[in-house]
Amino acid sequence: xxxxxxxxxxxxxxxxxxxxxxxxxxxxxxxxxxxxxxxxxxxxxxxxxxxxxxxxxxxxxxxxxxxxxxxxxxxxxxxxxxxxxxxxxxxxxxxxxxxxxxxxxxxxxxxxxxxxxxxxxxxxxxxxxxxxxxxxxxxxxxxxxxxxxxxxxxxxxxxxxxxxxxxxxxxxxxxxxxxxxxxxxxxxxxxxxxxxxxxxxxxxxxxxxxxxxxxxxxxxxxxxxxxxxxxxxxxxxxxxxxxxxxxxxxxxxxxxxxxxxxxxxxxxxxxxxxxxxxxxxxxxxxxxxxxxxxxxxxxxxxxxxxxxxxxxxxxxxxxxxxxxxxxxxxxxxxxxxxxxxxxxxxxxxxxxxxxxxxxxxxxxxxxxxxxxxxxxxxxxxxxxxxxxxxxxxxxxxxxxxxxxxxxxxxxxxxxxxxxxxxxxxxxxxxxxxxxxxxxxxxxx
Numbered sequence: 001x002x003x004x005x006x007x008x009x010x011x012x013x014x015x016x017x018x019x020x021x022x023x024x025x026x027x028x029x030x031x032x033x034x035x036x037x038x039x040x041x042x043x044x045x046x047x048x049x050x051x052x053x054x055x056x057x058x059x060x061x062x063x064x065x066x067x068x069x070x071x072x073x074x075x076x077x078x079x080x081x082x083x084x085x086x087x088x089x090x091x092x093x094x095x096x097x098x099x100x101x102x103x104x105x106x107x108x109x110x111x112x113x114x115x116x117x118x119x120x121x122x123x124x125x126x127x128x129x130x131x132x133x134x135x136x137x138x139x140x141x142x143x144x145x146x147x148x149x150x151x152x153x154x155x156x157x158x159x160x161x162x163x164x165x166x167x168x169x170x171x172x173x174x175x176x177x178x179x180x181x182x183x184x185x186x187x188x189x190x191x192x193x194x195x196x197x198x199x200x201x202x203x204x205x206x207x208x209x210x211x212x213x214x215x216x217x218x219x220x221x222x223x224x225x226x227x228x229x230x231x232x233x234x235x236x237x238x239x240x241x242x243x244x245x246x247x248x249x250x251x252x253x254x255x256x257x258x259x260x261x262x263x264x265x266x267x268x269x270x271x272x273x274x275x276x277x278x279x280x281x282x283x284x285x286x287x288x289x290x291x292x293x294x295x296x297x298x299x300x301x302x303x304x305x306x307x308x309x310x311x312x313x314x315x316x317x318x319x320x321x322x323x324x325x326x327x328x329x330x331x332x333x334x335x336x337x338x339x340x341x342x343x344x345x346x347x348x349x350x351x352x353x354x355x356x357x358x359x360x361x362x363x364x365x366x367x368x369x370x371x372x373x374x375x376x377x378x379x380x381x382x383x384x385x386x387x388x389x390x391x392x393x394x395x396x397x398x399x400x401x402x403x404x405x406x407x408x409x410x411x412x413x414x415x416x417x418x419x420x421x422x423x424x425x426x427x428x429x430x431x432x433x434x435x436x437x438x439x440x441x442x443x444x
Contacts, residue, residue, distance in 0.1 A: 008170045013163035020155030028148055035140040036113065040102055043115040046133045062139075067119060068130045070096060075129070083108075085134050091116045095130050104137065111137045176205040184212060192220040221289060237278065240271040247271075281409040284342065288416040299443045300337050302330035302371050306363060309344035313352060322355045322378065324348065328365035330373065332443040335421045340440075343417035343425075344373060346410030347436055351377035354434065367442070374428065374437040381430030390427060390434075391415050414438060 046063050066077035066085055072092055074084035091103035095116040102115050114134040176199045183196040195213045199205045251264040310324050317324050333340070351361040359378025366372045382390060391411050414436075415425040423440035 006167075009163045009166040012166040013159050016162035017155065017159040020158055024148065024151045024155055027151060028144060031147055032140070032144060035143060036104075039113050039135060039137070039140060040115065043102070043113065043133050043135065044100070047115060047117050047131055063133060063135050065131065065133045068092065068116065068132050070128050070130070085112070085114070085132060087132065088114060088116075092130065096128075107134070111141070113137050113140075177208075180205065180209055180212065187216070189223070192216060192223055237275060240274045240278070244268055244271045278409075281413060285409055285413050285416055288339065288413065288420055296336045297334050298337065299332050300335055300340065302333045302340070302373065302440070303365060305337065305340050306330070306344050306365060306373055309341055309348050310363065312345060313348045316349065317352050317361070320352060320355070321357045322352050322359050322361055324352070324361045324363065326363045326365070329367060330365040330371040331367040333371050333421070333440045334443040335440065339417045339420070343414040343438065346414040347373070347375045347425075347438065350410045350436075351375045351433070354379040359433075369442075370423070370439045371442055372437055372439040374435055376431050376435040377433035379433045381432055382427065382434045387427055391425075411436070 043063075046065065064078055064081040064085060066081060067075040068087050069075060070092075072087045072089065074087065077084065086105060086107045088103035088105045091101035091114060094101035095118060098118060100115060100117050102113070104111065104113055106112065112134045113136075114132055116130050116132045119129040119131040180196050180199075187194050187196075195216060196209050198209045198213075247264050247268050251261065256264070306326065310326060313324070348361065348363065355361055355378035361378060362376045364374045364376075366374070411425070418425040418438050418440065421440055423438065425436060425438045428435045428437045
């Protein structure tokens, strides 16, 4: 796995090297253009001398002259020129058009710079003549080399410095990341309540630390939920299993009549139903609090959900001779229909079980800035010492719990569902029975 510091330093150094090479190339081209301009000026001066004194009479060092016909055939030349110069065809073509033409070309393994201009006089056969003055570019190349090598060395030096500076800068910049990594590595599975420190001076690392802390929050909730599920299951399942074992062992101690066996089986069935209900509610609550379910969001008519919940609990209400009344309208909410039905089920069931025989449960719907369902039972209400624990798992008040009808998780599940939907479930007082209000944000 590559080091971020090395990768960053290498990339910056590579970019710096590319910029340096481009700078050297542009600088070299600019200097060459300047030097060629100086050479061209000197060549033009030589054409003027040649025109005044004649080709054969000018013996300037490092300059060679010759006359060229329109066909490119060399003719009369200066005394220091022992062989004809090569004639660059493009420059001659421009000179035929009456222009002063410059060209760089090769002659005798040397790089030459020539100028070709129309000559004032014609040849012996009245042909139009052109004057070519040339000089070697070796001095120019030598001067360029004196600049190129120092510039190349400077480019390499700057590339190395950029790599070093980037390495050091990245090292300092990553101090916060190393600190976050060290803190994260020190958090064990039994220390999920710990959080990493938020860097206050670096926005990017602050955001990274906040995201990591949010991840730890979710992980802690998931692990805590799993541990609580295991603890609750082992504790709450022990009682019905013990009852089942006792009933079965007692039934096997002696022979019994069919009616007695039937009675034992009914009691065992009651405990099995309690076990099923308990396991199902435990699993539902753990999954809701862990965020495993409840992600689906649809536009739902809350009135329909409440009516379905009351209809589902009609048999329970009838068996306990409790009347359920529904008033008001709530409107649309955004949520998971199954989970909301489960929550309202828990509220209505809790109210029915808390109401005495012949009692009345009131369900009121309201729609203002939030949609709400308020359920009031027909019992004596909650005592002051019961309020703090009513939403706890398996909270046991003074009211006896019916064997298989309740798991003790109805209110915790309803509150978890409300909170997962951005709402709340609160105890709002005795009227005269205990009133619980679930409020949800309206559908957008």
